[in-house]
Amino acid sequence: MRRFYQKQSFRINFHAFLLLLPSLVFLLLFTFYPIGQTIFHSLFKSDLSTPEPLFVGLENFKRLSEDDTFWKVLMNNIWFAIGTIPTTIIIGLLMAVVVNKHIVGRSWIRTFLFYPAVIPAIAIANIWLYIYTPNFGLLNYVLNMVGIGSVDLLAHSNTVMFAMIVMVIWKEAGFFMIFFLAGLQNISEELYDAAKIDGSSRSTTFTRITIPLLMPTTLFVSILALTNAFKLVDHLVVMTQGGPNNASNLLLYYIYETVFKYWDMGYGATLTTILLLIMMIIASVQFLFMEKRIHYN
Structure with missing residues (x-):
């Protein structure tokens, strides 16, 4: 047996x-x-000056530690992630809560909010490039109408990152809305009925029932948002090329330039290794922090 x-x-x-x-x-x-x-x-030197890859050990990592552009780009990416990740998650959740209700034209509203997520990245970059154009762009047209005057957000170091963050929020919030909407529809109505019987307010119900039961979805969306924040390239190619003065340059675009513009394969591999390490560390912290707060039906 x-x-x-x-x-x-x-x-x-x-x-x-x-x-x-x-x-x-x-x-x-x-x-x-x-x-x-x-x-x-990443352990080899492989650029236009070396016909064959040359083993250099950790020399590329030493070069990286002394690379001022790398540290500037890394800080840009951190601020970009801080500006986009929580904002897109919160807006996506709020949109999901709204379109989950029985309202007139709910299907059309869902489609309208989700639509930016299906537009190709290059098309989105061109749309927002037109919006930000200083002379005849939509933003400056509105600003001139209210008497503020034209501004060139993409031409100034202190405004270009904000302009890119706004564009990414517009693009990704509707995408995250779909995940939160699926999570909301997976929560049993019996829990809300029991909360009503107990006399719970809407805010209490939202914070004590909805938010805890959405934590698995929130964990998934936060990892997705983190990945998106560190892999932005297409929009930078079209809109800023990392300028002005590297103010909008992000880590993956810096890798792209290093490899495909300067053909420095070894240093590009080193930068990519560091990017992978950063994302693994942050994702692990997210798992450890949020796993304890995850609840299931």
């Missing part, structure tokens, strides 16, 4: 492994192998 159960257990585990095998192969080929190759190439 014991041998029979052992065979059954082995058969079940083997079938489970076969079902997971395609995903494991995909992860190995397209995630772990490229990461390993990137870390390996």
Whole structure:
């Protein structure tokens, strides 16, 4: 009998492994192998001055620690993440709460709010480039109408990051709304009915029932928002090219320039390794901080 159960257990585990095998192969080929190759190439000097890659050990990391542009770009990316992640999550949640109610034209409102998420990145960049254009852009047209006068947000170091943050919030809030909407619809109505019977106010119900039960969704969305905050390239290529004076330059765009503009593959791999390390650390902190606060139905 014991041998029979052992065979059954082995058969079940083997079938489970076969079902997971395609995903494991995909992860190995397209995630772990490229990461390993990137870390390996970060130990080499490979640019236009070296016909063949030259092993330099940790020299690229020493160069990175002395690179003023890297530190400026890293701080830009941190402020960009601080400006976009909480704002898009909060706005996305509020929009989901509104469109989850039985209101007139609910489907049209959902479509309208989600629409920016399906517009191609280059198209979004061109739309906002037109909005911010100093002479005939939509923003300056409105500002001139109210007597404020024209401003060129993309041309000044102290305003360009704010302009990029606003664009990303407009683009991503509706995308996150869909996840929160799915989470809201997964919460049992019986919990809200019980709260009404107990005399709970709307704010109490929202903070004691809705928010805790949305924590799994919030964790997923926060990881997604973090990833998006550190992988912005398309909009920078079209709108600012990292200027003025690197004021809007972000880490992935700096990597893009290093590799494809200056053909410095070794240093680009080093920058990519640091980016991966930063995202792993922040994601781990998010998991440790939020996992304790996650509740399920």
